[in-house]
Amino acid sequence: MEIKEIQQEIIDEFSMFDDWMQRYEYMIELGKSLPLINEKYKTDDNIIKGCQSRVWVHAELEDDKLVFTADSDAIITKGIIAILVRTFSDQKPQDIIEANTEFIDEIGLKEHLSPNRANGLVSMIKQLKLYAVAYQTQLN
Amino acid sequence: MFDVQKIRKDFPILNREVNGKPLVYLDNAATSHTPKQVMDAIVDYYSNYNANIHRGVHTLSQEATDKYEAARHKIQNHFNAAKSHEIIFTSGTTHSINLVANGFSTLLEKGDELLVSAMEHHSNIVPWQMLAERTGAILKVIPMSIKGELEMDAYVRLLSDKTKLVFCNHISNALGTINPIDEIIQKAHAVGAAVLIDGAQAAPHIKADVQKLDVDFYTVSAHKMCGPTGVGMLYGKEEWLNKLPPYQGGGEMIAEVTFEKTTYADLPHKFEAGTPNICGGIAFGAALDYMNDIGFEAIAAYEHELLEYATQKLLEIKGLKIYGTAKNKTSVISFNIEGVHPYDIGTILDKLGIAVRTGHHCAQPIMDFYKIPGTVRASFCFYNTKNEVDVLVEGVKKAAAMLK
Numbered sequence: 001m002e003i004k005e006i007q008q009e010i011i012d013e014f015s016m017f018d019d020w021m022q023r024y025e026y027m028i029e030l031g032k033s034l035p036l037i038n039e040k041y042k043t044d045d046n047i048i049k050g051c052q053s054r055v056w057v058h059a060e061l062e063d064d065k066l067v068f069t070a071d072s073d074a075i076i077t078k079g080i081i082a083i084l085v086r087t088f089s090d091q092k093p094q095d096i097i098e099a100n101t102e103f104i105d106e107i108g109l110k111e112h113l114s115p116n117r118a119n120g121l122v123s124m125i126k127q128l129k130l131y132a133v134a135y136q137t138q139l140n
Numbered sequence: 141m142f143d144v145q146k147i148r149k150d151f152p153i154l155n156r157e158v159n160g161k162p163l164v165y166l167d168n169a170a171t172s173h174t175p176k177q178v179m180d181a182i183v184d185y186y187s188n189y190n191a192n193i194h195r196g197v198h199t200l201s202q203e204a205t206d207k208y209e210a211a212r213h214k215i216q217n218h219f220n221a222a223k224s225h226e227i228i229f230t231s232g233t234t235h236s237i238n239l240v241a242n243g244f245s246t247l248l249e250k251g252d253e254l255l256v257s258a259m260e261h262h263s264n265i266v267p268w269q270m271l272a273e274r275t276g277a278i279l280k281v282i283p284m285s286i287k288g289e290l291e292m293d294a295y296v297r298l299l300s301d302k303t304k305l306v307f308c309n310h311i312s313n314a315l316g317t318i319n320p321i322d323e324i325i326q327k328a329h330a331v332g333a334a335v336l337i338d339g340a341q342a343a344p345h346i347k348a349d350v351q352k353l354d355v356d357f358y359t360v361s362a363h364k365m366c367g368p369t370g371v372g373m374l375y376g377k378e379e380w381l382n383k384l385p386p387y388q389g390g391g392e393m394i395a396e397v398t399f400e401k402t403t404y405a406d407l408p409h410k411f412e413a414g415t416p417n418i419c420g421g422i423a424f425g426a427a428l429d430y431m432n433d434i435g436f437e438a439i440a441a442y443e444h445e446l447l448e449y450a451t452q453k454l455l456e457i458k459g460l461k462i463y464g465t466a467k468n469k470t471s472v473i474s475f476n477i478e479g480v481h482p483y484d485i486g487t488i489l490d491k492l493g494i495a496v497r498t499g500h501h502c503a504q505p506i507m508d509f510y511k512i513p514g515t516v517r518a519s520f521c522f523y524n525t526k527n528e529v530d531v532l533v534e535g536v537k538k539a540a541a542m543l544k
Contacts, residue, residue, distance in 0.1 A: 020159075020491050025542060052499050053483045053513070073513065074481035075543055076488075 003095055006087050007103040014107035023108050027079030034082035035089070037069040048127045051120035053077045057085075059131035065090050066135055068128065080109070080121055088128050093139065096132035101125050142438040148523050150175035150430075161493025164528045164535075169313050169341060169472055169519035170497055171363045174427075178366055181426035185419040193418055194392060194409070208418050211425030212408070218428050219358065220349040221375055225407040228381070229421050232372035233340040234263040236359035237307075239374055239411060240336055241267035243384030248304055250276030255298055255333075257308040258284040258509065259315060262502045264307055264338045277304070284509070288315040288464040296327055303333040310342030310358075314501040314517065315464025316447075316472030318342070325355050334380065340364055340372075344521070345443060345470045347436045350375050362420065367427035371420030374411070381407050388413040439522045443471040446520045450529045457536055463506075463515055471520035474501070477536070480543045482516045488539035489516075494532055 001009075017023045037046070041058040048055045053074030060067050068089040072078040087103075088096050104110065104121065148154050151173045156163050165173065185207070191200035193208050209224075216224045230236045254268055258281050272279045282295045290308070299306075306328040311318050321337050328335045336357035339348055344365040350358050357380065361372040376384075386393055386404055390413035395403040404410045431439065450473055454460055459478035476482055486498030499514040500507045507514055518532055 021542070024488070024491070028542070053481050074483045076484045077481075 003087055003091055003099045010083060010086070011103055011106050020108065024076065024079075027083070027109075028075050029079075030082045030086070031072075031075050031078035031080075034071070034078060034085060035067075035069045037071045041069070042071065048120060048123050051077065051123060055081055055120070055124060057081070057124070057127055057131070059128075059135065061093075061135050061138070062090075064092055064139065066093050066096060066132060068131070081124055083107075084124055084128060088132075093132040093136035097129060097136060142434070142442050142522075144442070144523065144525055147434065148525075150177065151523055152176065154523065158493040158495070159491050164494040164524075164531050166518040166520060166524065166528070166532060167495045167497050168344070168521035168524075169364070169501075169517065171369065172344060172366050172521050173523070174368065175366055175430050177430045178368070178423050178426045181423045182368065182419055185422055190419075192415055204418055207422050207425075208416075211421045214425040214428050215373055218347065218432070219360075219375055220351050222351055223378055226375055226378055226381065228374040228376065228408045228411045229416050230359075230372050230374050230411075231370050231417065232361040232363070233338060233359040234267075236357075236372060236374035237264055237336065237338065238267045239387040240357050240376070240384065241271045242387050244305060245271055245274050246385055247383065248275040248277045251302065252277040252304045253298075253300070253302040254279050255282055255295070255303055255306045255328075256280070257282045257290055257319070259288065259290070259312040259317060259319075259503065259506055260307070260309060261313050261338065261340070262504070264309060264336075265505070268305075268307060281505075282308070287466055288312065288317045288469075288506075289466045290317075290319055290324075292320065292323065295324070299327060299331045299333070301331055303328065303331050305334050305336065307336040307338065309338040309340070310348065311339075311345065311470050311472075312464065312503075312506075313341045313472070314474055314503040314506050314515070315466065316469040316474070316519075317464055317466040318346075318468040318470055320468075321355070322353060325353055329354065341470070341472075344431075345436075345440060356380050362424035362427060365427055366430055367424040368420050371417045371424050373424070378407065381411070386410050386413070390414045392416075434522065442522055443520060446524055446526065446529065447471040447473070449526055450518065450520065450532070453529060453533045454536065457533065457540065459540070460536070463510055463512070472517060473519075474515040474517045476512060476515050477540050477543075480540060482514045484543050485516045485536065485539045488542060489532075489535050492531075492535045492538070494535045496532075 037056050037058045042056045046056045055072040057070045068085045070081045070085050153173050189200050189203040191204040193205040212224050212227050215227045254277050280298055283291045310321055325335045334356040337355050339358050340361045343360040356377050358375040363369040393405050393410050393413040395405050463474045482498040489496055497517040
């Protein structure tokens with residue numbers, strides 16, 4: 001699936017819920033299906049800076065696609081990174097670089113987009129895209 | 141007679157909603173809200189006598205200078221400083237501490253020792269680390285117990301004739317502990333060391349008497365006590381302030397300037413380079429008036445009642461642990477729920493309109509001590525109510541149910 005299609009799928013899933021509590025509960029559920037990072041990659045180098053909770057991300061190139069694994073010690077944050085990993089994982093680096101992330105707004109998580117928020121959704125997106133840039137350079 | 145409902149009417153922001161819920165503001169240790177009386181002082185300044193001070197011959201400048209200096213006198217009286225020039229206006233506690241730390245770089249020698257308490261805010265650690273790096277002085281830590289109380293026996297053992305400075309907060313921002321600063325000051329003076337007390341968290345709750353304490357330096361931020369941000373004060377004993385070199389150079393702080401040599405102004409101007417936060421200083425004075433009108437004894441009694449009520453109610457929640465259980469503490473409750481990240485709780489509480497702080501509270505060494513990533517901190521002000529405590533408790537229960 002293309003990134004846009006996955007994003008639409010997530011938007012559709014979230015649109016089933018009327019209130020924020022259900023959306024958060026669903027996000028927490030999504031966190032449980034996050035492809036977990038191998039313990040050996042849970043190093044300080046792989047921690048995303050700018051998050052109040054700890055978030056680790058690892059990226060690996062499989063053929064021409066980038067595969068992300070991650071984890072967090074806070075479960076809401078884990079849900080957020082799970083949504084991003086689901087969107088960006090198994091995609092070509094160039095597509096990740098070009099993808100927009102406005103769907104976050106549409107699923108009712110707009111408040112997490114503020115650079116002021118200590119959870120660092122913005123930092124997470126930036127870090128995933130940085131991986132994509134790095135691997136794209138390698139592919140070139 | 142203390143009437144919380146009447147007091148709440150002075151704070152317009154308490155009427156607003158957050159995420160469709162009435163705001164329950166429990167982040168007062170980070171910043172307190174501003175009453176109408178203080179806002180009026182700000183509007184009055186800009187409406188009627190906005191001007192630069194200490195310089196102009198014109199009427200507005202004279203009026204602004206008079207009001208600004210009147211605010212300095214209010215602060216002097218409030219903290220019972222012997223002289224008004226012992227009150228230095230700063231941008232807040234961080235500025236105050238940096239001013240002193242910078243000054244001591246000319247007074248320390250390699251091998252001199254500085255003692256810091258284990259429960260300091262980063263702003264009362266980092267400037268001294270920088271000072272130690274510059275001078276070769278050694279920074280030593282006064283340990284604390286699991287309850288969050290300083291170990292005074294260990295403190296006494298750390299003191300020696302090498303000790304030049306001791307710095308400690310009056311009240312811990314992360315734990316709420318009220319430190320025994322009388323004893324800390326006396327013991328330090330017995331070995332000839334100076335003492336800086338960070339009063340940022342104490343000033344909203346306790347009226348410190350700097351002469352009775354015999355403290356050498358005491359620091360305060362206005363925004364934690366109903367004043368505006370960006371203004372605060374440093375109290376320093378005259379003899380110490382005379383010993384310290386100026387911190388910043390510029391206008392206002394000079395006596396005479398030639399390209400060969402500049403002589404500095406007398407206290408307090410020596411430490412007040414540039415145009416100060418004039419309006420802020422005046423509003424700081426108005427905030428002190430406001431709090432004194434309510435009365436610090438009434439405030440302390442009411443906040444203590446809130447603290448006891450909130451502590452009891454929160455402890456009824458399964459798996460909830462409070463960090464900082466000192467015998468003497470102020471209305472700050474730092475807590476976690478077993479198996480739940482504090483950040484998650486804070487996020488859910490925000491959705492419920494409840495403002496708390498989560499994280500390390502700029503006191504990472506305390507979190508390392510307890511081996512936790514952070515806590516949820518609810519800090520209460522005299523305008524909070526028992527009903528708001530109930531809302532918090534229900535919110536935490538709801539969050540815990542969602543997050544476990």
